[in-house]
Amino acid sequence: MSDDFPPNSRYRNVSLMKRVAPDGTEEVYGARRIIPAMERYRALDHLRPASNMRIDDVAMDVYGDPEQYWRICDANGDAEPAQATGPEGRLLVIPMPLEVANDGNA
Numbered sequence: 001m002s003d004d005f006p007p008n009s010r011y012r013n014v015s016l017m018k019r020v021a022p023d024g025t026e027e028v029y030g031a032r033r034i035i036p037a038m039e040r041y042r043a044l045d046h047l048r049p050a051s052n053m054r055i056d057d058v059a060m061d062v063y064g065d066p067e068q069y070w071r072i073c074d075a076n077g078d079a080e081p082a083q084a085t086g087p088e089g090r091l092l093v094i095p096m097p098l099e100v101a102n103d104g105n106a
Contacts, residue, residue: 010070041075042101045094055084062094071095 005011015031049058055073056066063071069081075095078084085092095101 006067008065008067010074035074036098038075038077040098040101041093041095043093044096047092047094048089049085049092051088053085055081058085058092058094071097 004016005014011030011033014033017029017031019027019029021027045062047058047062055069055078059069059072060066069084072092072094073079073081073084075093076084
């Protein structure tokens with residue numbers, strides 16, 4: 001696990017890996033982040049975002065931190081944050097953090 005990422009980062013619990021390039025240079029990178037299955041999430045609330053809302057604005061409104069947008073994306077199966085509030089009329093699940101909903105086992 002890596003403490004190299006801030007506590008609100010989606011990469012907080014991702015391990016750092018190292019590899020040696022063909023020229024001998026050591027490269028450090030984050031391991032692949034596996035998005036939890038959508039059924040693991042418990043809804044804290046639901047929201048139909050207005051057409052002009054951005055996902056980071058939604059995260060700010062519900063979590064008090066725009067950097068937590070990834071929690072909403074993960075719970076709704078959205079790989080592309082820029083499209084997470086569309087299409088218009090969509091009902092978004094606002095999830096409890098897995099650390100809470102899953103007895104601390106994110």
